[in-house]
Amino acid sequence: xxxxxxxxxxxxxxxxxxxxxxxxxxxxxxxxxxxxxxxxxxxxxxxxxxxxxxxxxxxxxxxxxxxxxxxxxxxxxxxxxxxxxxxxxxxxxxxxxxxxxxxxxxxxxxxxxxxxxxxxxxxxxxxxxxxxxxxxxxxxxxxxxxxxxxxxxxxxxxxxxxxxxxxxxxxxxxxxxxxxxxxxxxxxxxxxxxxxxxxxxxxxxxxxxxxxxxxxxxxxxxxxxxxxxxxxxxxxxxxxxxxxxxxxxxxxxxxxxxxxxxxxxxxxxxx
Amino acid sequence: xxxxxxxxxxxxxxxxxxxxxxxxxxxxxxxxxxxxxxxxxxxxxxxxxxxxxxxxxxxxxxxxxxxxxxxxxxxxxxxxxxxxxxxxxxxxxxxxxxxxxxxxxxxxxxxxxxxxxxxxxxxxxxxxxxxxxxxxxxxxxxxxxxxxxxxxxxxxxxxxxxxxxxxxxxxxxxxxxxxxxxxxxxxxxxxxxxxxxxxxxxxxxxxxxxxxxxxxxxxxxxxxxxxxxxxxxxxxxxxxxxxxxxxxxxxxxxxxxxxxxxxxxxxxxxxxxxxxxxxxxxxxxxxxxxxxxxxxxxxxxxxxx
Numbered sequence: 187x188x189x190x191x192x193x194x195x196x197x198x199x200x201x202x203x204x205x206x207x208x209x210x211x212x213x214x215x216x217x218x219x220x221x222x223x224x225x226x227x228x229x230x231x232x233x234x235x236x237x238x239x240x241x242x243x244x245x246x247x248x249x250x251x252x253x254x255x256x257x258x259x260x261x262x263x264x265x266x267x268x269x270x271x272x273x274x275x276x277x278x279x280x281x282x283x284x285x286x287x288x289x290x291x292x293x294x295x296x297x298x299x300x301x302x303x304x305x306x307x308x309x310x311x312x313x314x315x316x317x318x319x320x321x322x323x324x325x326x327x328x329x330x331x332x333x334x335x336x337x338x339x340x341x342x343x344x345x346x347x348x349x350x351x352x353x354x355x356x357x358x359x360x361x362x363x364x365x366x367x368x369x370x371x372x373x374x375x376x377x378x379x380x381x382x383x384x385x386x387x388x389x390x391x392x393x394x395x396x397x398x399x400x401x402x403x404x405x406x407x408x409x410x411x412x413x414x415x416x417x418x419x420x421x422x423x424x425x426x427x428x429x430x431x432x433x434x435x436x437x438x439x440x441x442x443x444x445x446x447x448x449x450x451x452x453x454x455x456x457x
Numbered sequence: 458x459x460x461x462x463x464x465x466x467x468x469x470x471x472x473x474x475x476x477x478x479x480x481x482x483x484x485x486x487x488x489x490x491x492x493x494x495x496x497x498x499x500x501x502x503x504x505x506x507x508x509x510x511x512x513x514x515x516x517x518x519x520x521x522x523x524x525x526x527x528x529x530x531x532x533x534x535x536x537x538x539x540x541x542x543x544x545x546x547x548x549x550x551x552x553x554x555x556x557x558x559x560x561x562x563x564x565x566x567x568x569x570x571x572x573x574x575x576x577x578x579x580x581x582x583x584x585x586x587x588x589x590x591x592x593x594x595x596x597x598x599x600x601x602x603x604x605x606x607x608x609x610x611x612x613x614x615x616x617x618x619x620x621x622x623x624x625x626x627x628x629x630x631x632x633x634x635x636x637x638x639x640x641x642x643x644x645x646x647x648x649x650x651x652x653x654x655x656x657x658x659x660x661x662x663x664x665x666x667x668x669x670x671x672x673x674x675x676x677x678x679x680x681x682x683x684x685x686x687x688x689x690x691x692x693x694x695x696x697x698x699x700x701x702x703x704x705x706x707x708x709x710x711x712x713x714x715x716x717x718x719x720x721x722x723x724x725x726x727x728x729x730x731x732x733x734x735x736x737x738x739x740x741x742x743x744x745x746x747x748x749x750x751x752x753x754x755x756x757x758x759x760x761x762x
Contacts (some may be wrong), residue, residue: 191632216461221682235518239691288546291715294518296546296547299542302511302543305507305510305511305512305515306511306512306515307515308511308515309514310516312500314519315514339503339505339508340511342503343505343508343512345504347500358488403593
C-alpha cells in the first residue's frame with residue numbers, strides 16, 4: 187500500500203523530472219507543497235479518478251498554478267491518467283501547460299494568474315451549502331499570492347457566510363518571486379489575521395503528515411467557520427541545495443543538479 | 458431598463474430554479490423583490506466585484522445560471538481578469554449585468570461613466586456582449602442570455618426609457634433589429650440607449666434614414682450585416698462609448714472583412730459617432746454630456762440637414 191510519504195516522494199521526483207526534462211521553472215514551490223498534496227490526495231479527498239467530475243467528489247482548487255508540476259504529478263500518481271501523459275509536459279499541443287490547465291483530467295480550475303481560485307472555491311462551497319451537499323471544498327494558495335486583494339475579499343466572505351465546508355491551505359514557504367515575503371510584503375502575523383477575519387485557523391509543519399492529516403480532516407471542525415491551515419513549509423523541500431533558495435523559483439536543474447537532487451529525494455524518504 | 462430586467466429575471470427564476478443573482482452591494486429599491494422571493498438564490502456579496510465574479514464562476518460550476526449585477530464599470534473593468542480567466546476560459550454560465558451604461562449616471566462623474574467596457578469585453582473569446590436598445594429588448598435579451606449556455610454581458614441604461622418596438626422583439630444571436638425601414642439609402646446602426654436617441658432624432662428632424670438596433674455588439678451576424686451594407690450607401694454607427702474599439706469599430710472590422718472576403722462589392726460610407734476618446738470632467742445630465750461629446754446625428758448624412 188502506498189503511504190502518503192511514498193506519494194510525496196513520488197510527487198517530488200516527478201516534479202524534478204518534469205522540470206529537468208523541459209527546462210521548466212517553479213520547482214521550489216512544487217517541492218514545498220508536495221506533502222500537502224500527498225496528504226490531500228492520499229488520505230483526505232473523497233474522489234474517483236475514473237470519474238473526475240463525479241458529483242459527490244470533494245473539490246480541490248489549486249491556486250498556485252505556477253507550481254503545476256506537483257498537481258499534475260499527484261493526479262498521475264493517484265490514477266487520473268498514466269504517468270506517460272506527464273512526458274508531454276509543455277510540449278506543443280499538450281494540455282499539460284506550465285500553469286495549471288483545467289483540460290487535464292482531475293483539474294477543477296485553470297490557474298496561473300494569482301488570487302483567483304479562492305473566490306471560485308468559495309462560490310462552489312456556497313453552492314454546496316445552499317444545496318446541502320455533503321462534499322467538501324479545498325483551496326490551496328501560495329503565500330505570495332496573498333498579496334492579491336481579491337483573496338482578502340474571499341477571506342472576508344467565507345466566514346460571513348459560515349462556509350464550514352471550505353478548507354484553505356496556505357503553502358507558507360515564505361519566499362515569493364523576488365524575495366522573502368517578509369521583505370516584499372509582510373504577511374505576518376498570518377494566523378492572527380485569519381483568526382481576526384473569523385476563520386478557524388490551524389498552524390502546522392507543512393511537511394509533517396500527521397499534523398497535516400489532523401488539520402485537513404473533514405471531521406471535528408468548528409460549525410459555521412471555514413478552516414484555514416497555515417502550512418509552514420520550506421521552499422525546495424527535500425533537496426538540500428534548493429531549500430530556502432529564491433533561485434529555485436526560476437531555475438531548472440542541470441544534469442549534475444538533477445542527479446544529485448534525484449539521489450537526495452530517493453534516499454531522503456527511503457523507509 | 459433596470460426594472461424591466463429585474464421583472465424579467467423574476468419571471469424566469471419562477472420557472473428556472475438554477476437562476477441565482479449576486480449583487481455587489483448595489484440595487485437598492487430595484488433588487489429587493491428578487492431577494493424577497495428567492496432568498497436562497499440571491500446574495501449581496503458586498504463591495505467586492507472581483508470576488509463576486511469568482512464566486513459566480515464557482516456557483517455556475519455547480520449548475521447555477523448566475524447573474525452578477527452592479528453599476529457600470531464595477532462588475533466589468535474592475536473584474537476584467539476574473540471575467541476573462543475564470544468565467545470565459547472555463548465557459549462558465551455567468552451573466553454580467555451592468556446598469557448605468559454610458560453617461561446614464563452623468564453627474565456622478567468619470568468613476569460612474571461606463572464608456573470603455575464594450576471595447577474591452579468584446580475582445581474576450583466566448584463572451585456574448587449585448588446592449589439592448591429599449592425595455593422590450595431588455596426583456597427579450599434577459600430571456601436570451603438566461604438560456605444561452607455560457608458567458609454573457611448585458612449593458613443597461615437606467616430607468617424610464619420609452620419602448621420603441623410595437624411588438625415584443627425576438628432576439629437571436631448576433632442579429633440586428635429593424636426599427637424604421639423605408640426607401641432610404643442611409644441607415645443608422647445604433648446600440649444601447651442610443652437607439653432611443655436615434656429614434657427620437659429621426660422622427661423629430663424628419664431624417665431620411667432607416668434605423669437598426671444592434672442589441673449584440675459581439676457577435677455580429679455577418680450575413681445580415683452584408684445584406685444591410687449592400688442596401689445602404691451611408692451608414693452612421695451610434696454608441697455611447699469611446700470611439701476606440703467599440704461598436705462602430707466592430708462594424709468597420711466586419712465590413713472590411715466582408716469586403717476582403719469578396720462577400721461585399723463595395724464599402725458604404727460609414728460615419729462613426731462615438732465619444733472622441735476623451736474623458737469629461739464636468740458634471741451634467743446624460744443628455745448634456747452626450748451633447749458635449751458630440752454624440753449626435755446632426756450633420757449626418759452630409760448635405761441632408
